[in-house]
Amino acid sequence: MRRYSKQFKLSAIQAFLDRGYGFRHVAAQFQMDPTLLRRWVAAYRTHGQASLEKTGRHYSAEFKLAVLHHKWREDLSLRATSALYNLGNSTLVRSWEEQYYSGGHQPRPPRKKPVITAMPKAPSKSEDVSSTPTEQLTREQLLTRLAQLEAENAYLKKLEELDEEKAKKKIARKKPG
Numbered sequence: 001m002r003r004y005s006k007q008f009k010l011s012a013i014q015a016f017l018d019r020g021y022g023f024r025h026v027a028a029q030f031q032m033d034p035t036l037l038r039r040w041v042a043a044y045r046t047h048g049q050a051s052l053e054k055t056g057r058h059y060s061a062e063f064k065l066a067v068l069h070h071k072w073r074e075d076l077s078l079r080a081t082s083a084l085y086n087l088g089n090s091t092l093v094r095s096w097e098e099q100y101y102s103g104g105h106q107p108r109p110p111r112k113k114p115v116i117t118a119m120p121k122a123p124s125k126s127e128d129v130s131s132t133p134t135e136q137l138t139r140e141q142l143l144t145r146l147a148q149l150e151a152e153n154a155y156l157k158k159l160e161e162l163d164e165e166k167a168k169k170k171i172a173r174k175k176p177g
Helices: 007-021 023-029 032-054 061-074 076-084 090-101 137-173
Strands: none
Touching: 007 023, 007 032, 023 032, 032 076, 061 076, 061 090, 076 090
16 A cells, blocks of 8 residues: 655645646546545545644544444544544444444453563473484483484475475476466
């Protein structure tokens, strides 16, 4: 998604307000979506320069409910509601409505601070059995060594499979379709 500078937005809004052309005409001159220009102009007419400032991205449940109640009470469109509250995007209000109707839009209790616990200590490394001659190892050490070798073998097989898969994809891309 493209981000527009404050100056660019102001230029596009002023061009629309001063020239008297339609949204599509001015938006084409600025190579942008006319819906976006319409949203900027509506917010600018309501909030002036403040509409160009970046808004907070996190809204409380109480704020969301207040916005929805105002929208319903005044029978406002999504676009008009977002312009009125300088939200920047009407889909935000729509998602709040969907949350409300699905029952997921209840004011939440404040979060408790997470309990920070110390990380558990790493298990102590077992003795390196790879350098010891096999004949001198105990049964448990042999089982540990076997598990290490099986894991290493499985890893290498998987690596080989991935390499083969990459090679097949490369060949498939080279073949004319």
